[in-house]
Amino acid sequence: MNPVYHFQTVKHVVHGAHSLAQLPEKLALLDTPVRRVAFITQPVMEETGVAARVVAALEAKDIEVLIVRDVQPEPTIENVETVFRGQIEPFKPDAVLSIGGGSVLDAAKLFAVRLTNDQPLREWLGIDLIKAPGVPLILVPTTAGTGSEVTPNAIVTLPDEELKVGIVSRHLLPQLVILDATLTLDLPRPITAATGMDAFIHALESYISTKANPISDMFAMESMRLIGANLVEAYENGHSLKAREAMMLGSMYGGLALTAAGTAAVHALAYPLGGMFNITHGVANSMLLPHVMAFNLDAIVGRLATVAHALNIAQHDDSEQAAADKFLARLREWTAALAIPQDLREFGVSETHLDALSVAAAKVKRLLGNNPKALSLDDIKSIYARLLP
Ligand SMILES: NC(=O)c1ccc[n+]([C@@H]2O[C@H](COP(=O)([O-])OP(=O)(O)OC[C@H]3O[C@@H](n4cnc5c(N)ncnc54)[C@H](O)[C@@H]3O)[C@@H](O)[C@H]2O)c1
Ligand SMILES: [Fe+2]
Known part of the structure; x- marks a missing residue:
């Protein structure tokens, strides 16, 4: 365990069913007054009427709102830059709001800092390369989720390199987060499953990370307990507010855990599946999870046993291995x-792609370095091969 560690997080978290209704008054919490808001969202939030309600509530406070709906799912770096130049920059907002899944939250994080830093996004790929803080940023997740609302990360797809890459900076942390699980009640089953597994994987990978520490452990454990007890219920009975609330909190705790400790090989191997075959982040991660953990098992038997007990999966007299x-x-x-x-194969992958996938995954050193066991190129390839039964 690292003897010295550092943890930084968001300024304000507002949590509770229907808390989005309090957005207009909560704007007073921000560092600077807000008059013009760029509102980054996804079509589903307009279809359900959520976006219109938010716009009306802000306009009632004399705030001008620009709705931005052109951020693609799992956006490419070009998509983020194009939307910035075409829509955000000309509007000159003094705050950025995003309500949606991780794809739009991540883009909104980049817009907020892009407004105050005149550098193309490509110069920020990596860690701590953004110079100045952005305009105030408000994030409201509607999947549970990426935990992006509390992480200093934004992930973009680089199509020319067939990879997804992280931009990591403390300047990407929002000033205000609103967690309103009622927004997730109609999340379709496949998205509930994939994003819920992603959240669990953030916690589990943080818990077994080489950078795990007391702060990440606390958030990781509570995240796994909440998600472990509620994921199948949220999937089978989507309108259970109790299950959705637990997933929303569990997802945020997963984001806090990964901020403190980092994800590992599951995420590293998922990136090329997204970059080369457009497999969505949650699906790629959930497919890989059992196989990466089977590979890791001998290095983390004790930690996995602790998780098994916390999730009430094991008996008290079970051996660690059992x-x-x-x-x-x-x-x-x-x-x-x-x-x-x-x-x-369902996504167009075949044996002929195994080498290219493995070489691409081996480049994700930022995350592979957190894995409790080193992975050779052959190890990576054999994990992918398990998904070509
Ligand atoms: N910044 C981070 O720390 C971090 C962590 C993990 C993942 N990510 C990134 O986040 C992105 C994935 O985000 P995601 O998994 O939340 O998915 P997403 O944002 O791509 O959304 C998936 C789909 O769900 C729909 N959707 C969202 N909320 C809904 C709701 N309440 N009801 C119905 N439909 C809804 C969206 O419109 C979209 O079609 C990826 O780009 C991934 O790399 C970022
Ligand atoms: Fe993830």
């Missing part, structure tokens, strides 16, 4: 219960 095995079995059960695909 408890860890039960946890891995539970991951496979979730994969089946949540209808997570288990064959990469």
Whole structure:
């Protein structure tokens, strides 16, 4: 465990069912007054009427709002830059608001700093390369989720390199987060499954990360407890506010855990599946999870046993090995219960792609370095091969 660690997080978190209704008055919490808001969202928030309600409430406070709906799912770096230059920059907002999944939250984070830093996004790929803080940023997640609302990360796709890459900076942290689980009640089943698994993986990978520390452990453990007890319920009974609330909190805790400790090989191997085959982030991660954890098992038996006990999967007299095995079995059960695909062929992947995928994954050193066990190129390839049964 690292003896010295550093943790920084967002300024304000407002949490509770229907808390989005308090957005106009909560703007007073921001460092500077708000008159013009760029509002980055996804079509579904307009279809459900959420976006219109927010716009009306802000306009009633004499705030001018520009709705931006052109950020693509899992956006490319060009898409983010084009929307910035075409829509955000000319509007000159003094704050950025995003309500949606991780794709638009990440783009909004970049817009907020792009307004105060005249550098193309490509210069920021990596860690701590953004010079100045952005305009005030307000994030409202509607998946549960990426935890992006509390992480200093924004992920963009680089199509020419067939990879997804992270931009990491403390300047990407928002000033205000609103967690309103009622926004997730109609999240479709496949998205509930994939984004819920992604949230669990943030917590689990942080818990077994080489950078794990007391702060990340606390958030990771609570995240896994909440998600472990509610993911299947949220999937099967989407309108259960209790399950959706637990998933929303669990997702935020997962984001806090990964901020403190970092994700690892599951995320590293998922990036090329997104970059080369457009497999969505949550689906790629959930497909890989059982196989990466089976590979990691001998290095983390004790930690997985602790998780198994916390999730009430193991008996108190189980050996560490037996408890860890039960946890891995539970991951496979979730994969089946949540209808997570288990064959990469469905996405156009074949044996001929294994080398290119493995070489690309091996480049994600930022995350592979957090994995409790080193992965050779052959190890990576054999994990992908398990998804070509
Ligand atoms: N910044 C971070 O720390 C971090 C962490 C993990 C993932 N990510 C990134 O986040 C992106 C993925 O985000 P995501 O998994 O939230 O998915 P997403 O934002 O791509 O959304 C997936 C789909 O769900 C729909 N949707 C969103 N909310 C909905 C709702 N309440 N009801 C119905 N439909 C809804 C969207 O319109 C979209 O079609 C990826 O680019 C990934 O790399 C970022
Ligand atoms: Fe993730």
